[in-house]
Amino acid sequence: MADQHAPVPPTPHITTPITADLLRGALDLEHTAHGLQPHRLPAWARAQCADGQLAMVEAQPSGVRLVLRTRATTIELDTLRTKTAYQGAPPRPDGLYDLLVDGQLAGQASTTGGNVLTVDMATGSIETQTGPTGTVTFTGLDERDKDVEIWLPYSEITELVALRTDAPVEPVPPQKRRVWLHHGSSISHGSNAASPTTTWPALAASHGDAELVNLGLGGNALLDAFTARTLRDTPADLISVKIGINLVNADLMRLRAFAPAVHGFLDTIREGHPTTPLLVVSPIHCPIHEDTPGPSVPDLSDIDNDEVIFRAAGDPADRAAGKLTLNVIREELSRIVTQRATEDPHLHYLDGRALYGEADTADLPLPDQLHPDEATHRRIGERFAALAFGTGGAFAPQHP
Template sequence: MNHRHDDTPGPSTTPRPTQWVTTPITADLLRGALDLERTEHGVLPHRLPARARAQCADGQLAMAEAQPSGVRLVFRSRATAVELDTLRTKMAYQGAPPRPDGVYDLLVDGRLAGQAGTTGGNVLMVDMTTGSAETRPGPVGTVRFTGLPDGEKDIEIWLPYNEITQLVALRTDAPVEPVPDRGREVWLHHGSSISHGSDAASPTATWPALAASLGGVELINLGLGGSALLDPFTARALRDTPADLISIKIGINLVNTDLMRLRAFAPAVHGFLDTVREGHPTTPLLVVSPVLCPIHEDTPGPSAPDFSDLSAGKLQFRAAGDPAERAAGKLTLNVIRDELSRIVRQRAADDPHLHYLDGRELYGEADFAELPLPDQLHPDAATHRRIGERFAELAFSPGRPLATERA
C-alpha cells in the first residue's frame, strides 16, 4: 500500500501504474508560514520573515522559526495517493538515544485520515555539555499517503513541528488546486516551546493546533521554542501579519534565559504590545501569562539542564537562580504574572479589545499533580490536549476574549 509504483510497462496482470502529477510547491498551497525560502533542494518554510531573521544571529531562534509548527500544505483534489519529497533536519543529542522521528498528519476535509514519517535527511548533532553543534548531511526522503477517498476533497499535510523541513516535490494521482477561502477567522499566536509543540504527539496535537480545530479558526503559530523573548522583530512580524484574533503568551523563556530584570520587563511588554497594535489597533488581543511550572514559580532562572540520566534519554531541568535575587529584580513566574495582569488592566482602560488570561487556568496545581511535567519544564502529549481544550473554552467560546463567529 505504501510503496512507490513503478511506471514501466508490465504484464496485464500487474496493477495499472500510477500516473503522477507533479505540482510546484508555492505559497498559495501553504498555510502557517510567513516566508518561503528557495533552496538548492526546493523550498523552506519560515515562521519569521527574512528581515526578522536578519536581525538576530541566535542559533536557537534560527532553528525554532524554521521548524514548521502549524505549517501545512493545503489543496483540493480528487487524488487518492499523495507523495511528498522532503529533506528534513532532525535534532540529535550527543550521548543520548535517538529522538523519535517527526510525524506528518494527513487531514481530509478537516479530519485526521493518516500519519506517516520519512527517512534520510540531515542530522543536527548537539553536544549539550559544550553547546557545539554540527550538521551531518543525508538524502531526501518521501512521505506517502495512499487509499484516500475518491472525489473532490480538501487535503492538508501538517509538517512535523520539530523538524526543519525543506519541501522538494509534491506528487498526486490527480491535479490539485488551492483551497478557496472558507471565511474562517485567522488566529495568530505567539509563545514559547510549549506553544511550539514541545512533546506533543503530532503536529495537529500541539495545544494551539487542537485549540484552533476546536475553535474553528485558521492557525498561524509563532510559538518559538526558547525564543519568546519580547524581541522587537517578532512584534513587527505579528504587526504585519493579517489576523482576526491574536494571543501572546509571555514569560517562561524570560525566566529560562534570565534575560532581563523587572525594570526592563514592563517597558518591554508595553513596547511589544504597542508594536502589535500599530498593525492591529482593534483586533481582539489576549495576553496569556505562564502555565504552572513549579521550579520557577518563585525561583528565578536561568533553567539549568541535568545530564545525569541523559544516556537513558531523560533530560531534566532545574532552577539555577536564588529566590533571594527577586529583591534585585530577577524575574520569576509569579512576578511576571503580577506584572502582566497590572499592565493589561492599565492598558485596557483605553483598549477595550485587550484581555488577560492567567496561564494557570490552562494548567495549574491540580493538573501538575495529575499530569506532572516530565522534565520539569515541558508538558507531555496528554497535557497538550488538556491545555488545547481549556484554551478553546476560555478564549474562543461565546462571551470569551477571542469569541469566534462560529462560536
C-alpha cells in the same frame, strides 16, 4: 504472506509545483538548492538576530501545512528534513506528518534520510551530518473531490522538494474562518506533543474553527522587537501572546526592563492591529520557577536513558534584586493589561494557570519539569478553546 490479489496503488504521475497558494501557516518561503523551505519569521526579522536556536526553531514548521483540493487516491511528498539530536542520547523519534481529509485525521507518516544537527548540551557545539531526500506517501484515499491538508512536523526543519499525485491538484480558496495569530514559547511551538495537529494551539484552533498561524518559537518568546513587528505586519483577526517562561529560562532581563518591554511589545502590535482582539496569556504552572528565578539548566546525569530534567539555577532571594519568577511575571502582566484596558477594550488577560495549574501537576506532571506531555497539550488546548473562543472569551464571535 502478502495478498497476491490486493490492488496496487496507482503510481502518482502528476507533479505539481509547490507554490505559496498551496501553503498556509508560513510567513516566508525560501528557495533553496533542494526546493522550498517554509519560515515562520520573515527574512528581514531573521537578519536581525544571529542566535542559532532562533534560526533553528523558526525554520521548524509548526502549524505549517500544505492545503489542496484533489481526487487523488495516492499522494507523495518528497522532503529534505533536518533533525536535531543530542550528544550521548538515544535518537529522538521521527517527526510525523498528519494527513487531514475534509478536516479529519486520515493518516500519519514519517520520512527517512535528511540532515542531522547533533547538539552537545554540555558545550553548546553543533555538528552537522548531511543526508538524502526522503518521501512521505499516503495511499488508499477516496477517489472523490476532497480537501486535503498535510501538516508538517513541528520539530523538523523541512524543505519541500516535490509533490506527486495520481490526479490533478488545485489550491483551496481561502475560507471565511478567522485567522488566529499566536506567539509563545516551546510549549506553543509544540514541544512533546504527539503530532503537528495535536500541539495545543492546533487543537484550540480546531475547536475554535480558526485558521492558525503559529509563531510559537521554542526558547525565543523573549519580547524581541522584530517579533513584535512581525505580529504587527501579519494579517490576523485574533492575536494572542504568551509571555514569561522563556524570560525566566534565559534569565534575560530584570523587573525594571520587563514592564516597559511588555508595553513596547503591545504598542508595536497595536500599530498594525489597533482594534483586533489581543489576548495576553501568562505562564502555565511550572513548579521549579514559580518563586525561583532562572536560568533553567539541564541535568544530564541520565541522558543515556533519554532523560533530561531541568532545574532552576537561580536563588529565590534574588527576587529582591529584580530577578524574574513566574509569579512576578503574572502579577506584572495582570497589572499592565488592567492599566491598558481602560483605553483598549479589545485587550484581554488570561492567567496561564487556568490552562494548567498546580492541581494539574498531580495527574499530569511536567515530565522534564518544563514541558508538557501529549495529554497535557490536549488539556491545555481544550481549556484555551473554552476560555478564549467560548462564550464571554476574548475570541468569542461577535454578532451584530
